[in-house]
Amino acid sequence: MFWVLLLLLAWAVAGTACTRLCLAAAHAAARETKEATAGRGHDLTLYEAAFLSGGPRRVADLTLVSMALQRRLLLAHTGWATVVDPRGRDEMERSVIGAIGPEGQSRIEPVRDAAAAADAVGSLGDRLVSAGLAVPDGARGGVAAAIREVRRAAAAVVALGVIALLAPVRSDMPAHLVALWFALPFVLTLSCLAIARIEISPYSRWASPAGQRLLSALVRHAEGGDDRTFLTSVAVRGVRAIGEPKLRAAFAHREPHHAVFHRRD
Incomplete structure (x- = not known):
């Protein structure tokens, strides 16, 4: 019967998606077990806190603001950065000064982009990942992609069920029983989504659960x-x-895109 073929397809779609989600969740749980002791005795630096909160671009912003507070960099409200002290005190500051360029003055936006992409910020991120405080590239993508696949599978099961009920091919099976059969794989997908929501620990984009705990402690102790x-x-x-x-x-x-900029000497 035609509706049986559609039902088998619905089970295949739902089963494949739910299996992938279970495997992704298992890998995430294993990673969380390794991270359980991460960060103990570790005091976050401001650069580390910036990376865990907002990634490379936040580190660049923090460096710019820090140098401006120390009067070693002038940040004009017109969107220009001017170097006052060309001697960077650490790798981040030297990256910012290098991004501004030898003329000592540049638009702030390209400086933020260049400093965020500098090797110093990349090394900082690698250290945080090794310490279990930052999320590796793509680490959460597996679970997120699996959840999206289960959602699509749920929609596909509903669509297949509707097709089975509206198909011109007649069946001896009553319509309400056909709908009940399709409800089973649909319930499976919803159950997997509910379990994933409850059991899988929330990650931010940049900080692992251990990194989030250290960030919370840093904010509480800031006075x-x-x-x-x-x-x-x-x-x-x-x-x-x-x-x-x-x-x-x-x-x-932000300047209009058609504007022409001239550096003032």
């Missing part, structure tokens, strides 16, 4: 109104944490 507290806010929340209007405008400034 007072000094520069470090301010930089901690920038590291965790990004440039939206900048309270000074002109400095915040330096990152928000």
Whole structure:
């Protein structure tokens, strides 16, 4: 019977998707077991906190803001960065100065992009991944892709069931029993999605659960109104944490695409 063939196809689609999700969840659970002791006794630096909160671009933003607070870099509200002190104190600062270029002045946006792609930021990310604090590239993609596949499988089962019920080929099986048979693989997909939602620990884009715990501790222990507290806010929340209007405008400034820029000597 035609509806039986459609039912077999529905079970095949649902079973394949759910099996893939189970395997991805098992791999994620094994990774979480290895990460359970990660970060113990580790105090996050501001650069590490920035990476775990917002990735490479957040590290670049933090470096720019930090250098601006120390008056070693001028960030104009018009969107230009000017080097005051060309001696970088660490690899991140040297990456920013190198991104600005030998003329000592550049638009902020390309500096952010170049500094985020620098080897210093890449090495920082690799160290955090090795420590179990950052999410490896594509580590969560397996589970996310599997969940999407199960959702598509659920929709496919519904579509196949509708086709079976509306097909012109008549069957001796009552329509409500046909619908019941198709409800079984549909329930399977929904159950897998529900279990995945409950059992799989939430990951941010950059920080593993251990990294998220250290970030939470860093925020709780940040007190007072000094520069470090301010930089901690920038590291965790990004440039939206900048309270000074002109400095915040330096990152928000956008020029029309047709404009021609000339550096002032």
